Amino acid sequence: MKRVKILKSYAAGLALLTLAACAPSTAPSSAGGDDRTGTVRVWLFDEPNRAPKEKVVAEAVKEFTAAHPDVKVEVSYIPTSPARHEKFKGAFNDPASAPDVAEYGNTDLAEYAAAGGFADLGADVGAWAEGKEIGADLLKSATAGGKLYGVPWYIGVRALYYRTDVFAELGLEPPATLEELATTARAVREKKPDLYGIAVGGEYTFGALPFVWDAGGDIEKLDGPESRKGVKAYTDLLSDDVCPPQACAALTGGKTVELFASGKAAMGILGNFSRSAVDAGPAAGKYAVVPLPGSTAGTPAPAFAGGNNLGVMRSSGHRTLAVQFVQLLAGKTYQVKMYEAMGNLPTLTSARQELAAKDPFLKPFLDTVAAGTRFVPVDPAWVKIDNQKVIPTMLQKVATGQATVEQATTEAAAAVNAAFGRS
Amino acid sequence: MTTLATTPAGPQARARRAGPRPRRRDGLRPWLYLLPAAAVLLPLLGYPIYMLGLLSVFDYRQAQVSGGEPTTFVGFGNYATLLGDQRFWSVLGQTVAFAAALVVATLAVGATLAVVLSRAGRVPRLLLSLAAMAAWAAPAMTGSTVWMFLFDADLGLVNQVLGIEGFNWFYDRWVAFGVVGATVVWHSFPFVMVTLYAGIQAVPASVIEAAALDGASAWQSFWKVLVPILRPLITIVVIQSIIWDFKIFTQIYVMTNGGGIAGQNSVLNVYAYQTAFGSSEYGLGSAIGMVMTLILLAVTLLYIRALHRRGESL
Known part of the structure; x- marks a missing residue:
């Protein structure tokens, strides 16, 4: 009894002490400055094949420093893996080690906005001639709580890549509906057992979501009958007669790109940005692309409109210079150059139209965009859902037979609700 | 921890027979020997554990770390x-x-x-x-x-x-x-x-x-x-x-x-x-x-x- 009492008073004392004096520290809220000289630090994402990106960026830096002789631009490349969150959190927590300009994935926006890491660029983009060309739906992917936290730099859209040589040999047509996709995939694996019918992965969230969206479901109601239909359609592909769970359950989107590029799969749900990776492998020159079909022929499944924005850090000491550099890099000239180097779809309508006329490869992707795209919830909850691997866990549990579609989706829906704080 | 508490008991028991003054000195001696190690170990061990305990009674997420939202005390909520x-x-x-x-x-x-x-x-x-x-x-x-x-x-x-x-x-x-x-x-x-x-x-x-x-x-x-x-x-x-x-x-x-x-x-x-x-x-x-x-x-x-x-x- 005595011990309990002592413990209690100790706990109360500790609580008082902490409340009074030492609540855990919080980063200083510096609003930054507006130096016109010095070094502008830029963070861009590292890519599997970075060299062409680096070259284009170096050109932009050269142009920028020619116009501003007193300014140096220092570019660092940061990983796109989940480690990026740590990098960004570090930058928010310690302005001294933060960049002035940073590229970030638009799915991370809500979390970064809630953390107060980026500056509101609404006025700057409004006053920027080229910026008026960015469509409203795209600006939305850089907007949180009514404030614009960056300039959409490029978007990426996924579509269905398929092997023309395999399809020709087996006398198959590219699928027109999701149902046909499944039967085609089975037919390929039956006749060519060393090939996967389609490369799908248990950790490939953005490969699975179009199935869910097409069935009428959504991330926020995963336990609805429509979502369940979509989850079933996708996880049915993770079976021995298409893409065996032994090999495919743990695959991420990036790994499915590798599978398709290395010639081990007859189809794959790949982005326009994966083109260079595929062209570097054995599947080069033996593939074509169509929009990922939906449940009815002629209507593509809604694709996820992923993309990256360029933002200016709130703590930046070179606000004007940083905004100018963003406008240069996100301007039409460099958007077109970035497309030519990396295959990134421009966000400026004029740049997109110009490229579509020049490059027929883009057609299926632009058709997909035209049919309507979807986005993840712009809410810090999404980062949580993503980090807790809620959707991959759901897919993997079904694919490995650890749970039925009903159980897995119910569990996932509960986790999504918890992330939104609705429980 | 238990050994620390029991070891001094031996000398203490013996010292009681010898009178109050040596008892005190003898009782202190083991602690004196422990001092250098404790001086290093306590801050190295104590501070992280103190911070861990402190953080665990707060609603402390990214928004709180970077100053977007105020930090709130939640007791044993976590x-x-x-x-x-x-x-x-x-x-x-x-x-x-x-x-x-x-x-x-x-x-x-x-x-x-x-x-x-x-x-x-x-x-x-x-x-x-x-x-x-x-x-x-x-x-x-x-x-x-x-x-x-x-x-x-x-x-x-x-x-x-x-x-x-x-x-x-x-x-x-x-x-x-x-x-x-x-x-x-x-x-x-x-x-x-x-x-x-x-x-x-x-x-x-x-x-x-x-x-x-x-x-x-x-x-x-x-x-x-x-x-x-x-x-x-x-x-x-x-x-x-x-x-x-x-x-x-x-x-x-x-x-x-x-x-x-x-x-x-x-x-x-x-x-x-x-x-x-x-x-x-x-x-x-x-x-x-x-x-x-x-x-x-x-x-x-x-x-x-x-x-x-x-x-x-x-």
Whole structure:
């Protein structure tokens, strides 16, 4: 009894002490400055094949420093893996080690906005001639709580890549509906057992979501009958007669790109940005692309409109210079150059139209965009859902037979609700 | 902790007979000797634990760290969330079972090889020692990566030798735990082996000889003679192993890519890390850390107490 009492008073004392004096520290809220000289630090994402990106960026830096002789631009490349969150959190927590300009994935926006890491660029983009060309739906992917936290730099859209040589040999047509996709995939694996019918992965969230969206479901109601239909359609592909769970359950989107590029799969749900990776492998020159079909022929499944924005850090000491550099890099000239180097779809309508006329490869992707795209919830909850691997866990549990579609989706829906704080 | 409290009791009892003044000086002396170590250990250990405890009673997420939202005191709210979370309990159970299996396996392998080492000739002993030292010296990260390559589904040496290319060792929960467990044992048996080998070397040969003369088999003399003599050493090794294996992180994180398919291979430390740094729930993550610390403390205290009850000391 005595011990309990002592413990209690100790706990109360500790609580008082902490409340009074030492609540855990919080980063200083510096609003930054507006130096016109010095070094502008830029963070861009590292890519599997970075060299062409680096070259284009170096050109932009050269142009920028020619116009501003007193300014140096220092570019660092940061990983796109989940480690990026740590990098960004570090930058928010310690302005001294933060960049002035940073590229970030638009799915991370809500979390970064809630953390107060980026500056509101609404006025700057409004006053920027080229910026008026960015469509409203795209600006939305850089907007949180009514404030614009960056300039959409490029978007990426996924579509269905398929092997023309395999399809020709087996006398198959590219699928027109999701149902046909499944039967085609089975037919390929039956006749060519060393090939996967389609490369799908248990950790490939953005490969699975179009199935869910097409069935009428959504991330926020995963336990609805429509979502369940979509989850079933996708996880049915993770079976021995298409893409065996032994090999495919743990695959991420990036790994499915590798599978398709290395010639081990007859189809794959790949982005326009994966083109260079595929062209570097054995599947080069033996593939074509169509929009990922939906449940009815002629209507593509809604694709996820992923993309990256360029933002200016709130703590930046070179606000004007940083905004100018963003406008240069996100301007039409460099958007077109970035497309030519990396295959990134421009966000400026004029740049997109110009490229579509020049490059027929883009057609299926632009058709997909035209049919309507979807986005993840712009809410810090999404980062949580993503980090807790809620959707991959759901897919993997079904694919490995650890749970039925009903159980897995119910569990996932509960986790999504918890992330939104609705429980 | 208990030893610190009981050791001064001896001199105190004696001092009581000699009068009050020397008692005080003698009572202080052990503490004086402890001072240098305490001066280093307390801040190094105390501050992180204090911060961990502090964070665990706050609603402290990324928004609070970077100043977007005010930090609020939630008392034991994080602990309540944790204890009500089914996933926490399943991960905890899994961690305890995995750690127990690892401790037993590490001890079995380490003790067997220690006995082998004490009986082997010069060259085999040298080779075994070198192999063990190499395993011991390999950083956990490097070792895990190498083992992961060995067990790779398509290109791994193991699959090529066995002729089962394409078999995914990390697909089934128990097979994956087995491979990771083997890596952990490989990493940690040298400590057990070297410690027990040193202990065996210190056992007078006459004792073993006497046992042999009395007709004890090798098995009997190991269990009835060596083990009782080495008990204090074994205790240290067991406690160390429990602590290491309970807070296993690197091997699981690297080899199963952060917890395996659908998180089936997650252990408490990985779970705490993912909660704190993946989901940016620093408060909740700290609560998991606190729970782990308390569990380990309890295990250690219980073990030491059990030893004292039996009238043995470290």
